[in-house]
Amino acid sequence: MGLFKDYVNQTRKPEGFLGKMMVNGMNGGHAKMADWGMSHLKTIGPGQIVDIGCGGGRNAGELLKKYSRAHVTAIDYSDVSVSKASVYNADAIKNGRCEVMQGDVSALNLPEEKYDLATAFETIYFWPGLKECFAQVAKVLKPGGIFMIVNESDGTDETSLKFEKIIEGMKCHTVEDIEEALKSAGFSEVKSDHHNNKPWITVIARK
Secondary structure, three states: OHHHHHHHHHHOOOOHHHHHHHHHHHHHHOHHHHHHHHOOOOOOOOOEEEEEOOOOOHHHHHHHHHOOOOEEEEEEOOHHHHHHHHHHOHHHHHOOOEEEEEOOHHHOOOOOOOEEEEEEEOOHHHOOOHHHHHHHHHHHEEEEEEEEEEEOOOOOOHHHHHHHHHOOOOOOOOHHHHHHHHHHOOOOEEEEEEOOOOOOEEEEEEO
């Protein structure tokens, strides 16, 4: 149990050998969920995208494929994640289409009103205060910009609530909690979708 707990606690901020294992697993383990979330982006053509909590960089890579003319800035709190995401998206970085950097969502060091789309895949569980962090995202989005959140947990599923008890700093949020925090942070339109047979949720908000 001790090693397992140490491993799953790498979800929050991957570090060291176990962190590298965790980040490698993230790219594959969350792929179907992330792709389901991205399928909700049907009517926009963003030029500037920021992926917050980018993990191993797979989702940033998929956004680059989906929007062939876009530039993606990928941000993560973890050095291990930044390193992995940089390797994963090396070609896009070389071609000037991607930048990977370390950053903290509670104090985003990014230009204000620059981005058309912000994404957060399987990461807001660890954000220190949803309203405050969502306000940071709103600050860097252009007027009318889109913020998409994709979570494996709807805040009520038994499996995720078990992990919440053993992973330090983890909080599973319901759709209602997320929507309320987004509106409090200044987002004007909020829509959500729940997967037909999984606890996956996608929440999309417009600034």
